[in-house]
Amino acid sequence: MLLIEEILLIIGFLMLPYGLYEIVKSEADRSVKITLVGISVVLFAIETILAVMQ
Numbered sequence: 001m002l003l004i005e006e007i008l009l010i011i012g013f014l015m016l017p018y019g020l021y022e023i024v025k026s027e028a029d030r031s032v033k034i035t036l037v038g039i040s041v042v043l044f045a046i047e048t049i050l051a052v053m054q
Contacts, residue, residue: 009051016044 023036 005051005054009048012044012047016040 019040020037023033023040026033028036
């Protein structure tokens with residue numbers, strides 16, 4: 001894994017909880033919040049899998 005990929009993965013890992021917190025505390029509907037949280041978690045999981053596989 002390239003150094004830049006590792007740095008971006010660590011930044012993503014550190015920022016994920018804050019992003020989820022901001023989604024949860026927003027004033028959107030519950031279904032929108034669940035959708036956004038789901039998309040965020042799935043994209044982060046895909047990013048992690050792709051970074052580790054290389």
